[in-house]
Amino acid sequence: MSQRYNKKLSDIQVYFAQPLEDWYEKHHRELPWRETNDPYLIWISEIILQQTRVNQGLGYYNRFIERFPNVATLASANEEEVLKYWQGLGYYSRARNLHKASQMIMADFNGVFPSTYEDVRRLKGVGEYTAAAxxxxxxxxxxxxxxxxxxxxxxxxxxxxxxxxxxxxxxxFKQLADSVLDSDAPGLYNQAIMELGALQCVPISPN
DNA sequence: ATCCTGGAAC
DNA sequence: GTTCCAGGAT
Known part of the structure; x- marks a missing residue:
């Protein structure tokens, strides 16, 4: 996955992105939202994870996507039921925003999850971080x-x-982040740098 | 630039 | 009980 042929890599890729991605391949946690390319599922996981630890969010994510596996099912549910699946997580406006945004996707994007940064940012509750993710x-x-x-x-x-x-x-930091992004593998790179920050490069007494 | 959320950590 | 966190909204 991190091997790329017939392509000259920049210095920053060689010294920063590559080792990071190699570390990720070896040490990352296996999480369900990392096994999919479906933007809907990734969106749900990112909103849950915004103010919630992975361990706690996992069960909520699994229950939520089992009941609401796609935009259409979420959009056609009533708010009370959506909130029921959120019960215990706190920050309930996240659930209301998810619900509203799913209806907006049905109405404004013909039920297809938006694919540009500008459109994704229009979804309620999606800021710069979540859109990039x-x-x-x-x-x-x-x-x-x-x-x-x-x-x-x-x-x-x-x-x-x-x-x-x-x-x-x-x-x-925004400029720096953009300049060191591995444009050959943005998804892998983004996962890798966040996972390193979560597992190794931790706030206090880093490993 | 400031405010907001609400559980977790202290 | 107070502070902290981590993003988004205004």
Missing amino acids: ILSFSANLPYAVLDGNVFRVLSRYFGIATPIDTTAGKKE
Whole structure:
């Protein structure tokens, strides 16, 4: 998967992206939403995971997609039932937004999950991070994800002390993230950098 | 730039 | 009981 033939790799790919992706291939957790290219399933998983740990989100994800396996079933359900499947997760506006957005996909996109960044961003509850995740994971489009994990990996690897809770800091990291993105394998690369941040490059006493 | 969520961690 | 988190909305 990370081997690419007949193509010259950039220095940043060789020294940053490749080792990262090799590490990922060897150490990543196997999670159901990583086994699919369906943007709907990836979307559901990303919304659940926004403020929820993987361990807790897993059961909710499995139950949710079993009952609502696609946009149409979610859109035609009533809100109370959608909320029932969310019960215990908190941040219930995420579930309401999912439901509303699924109806918007039916109405405005003929039931087909949108495939451009601009359209995906129009879905309620989908910000820059989630749009980049959905499009890179499902369609391998070159959008760099930028979440807490990525901030941490980049700041440590590149020795950047700029705080991320300022406009300038966010801008700096956004540029860096875009410049080191492996455009040959955006989905794999994005998964890899976040997984490293989650498993190894952790906030306190990193491995 | 500021506010918001609500469980988890402290 | 207070603070923290991690994204999105306004």
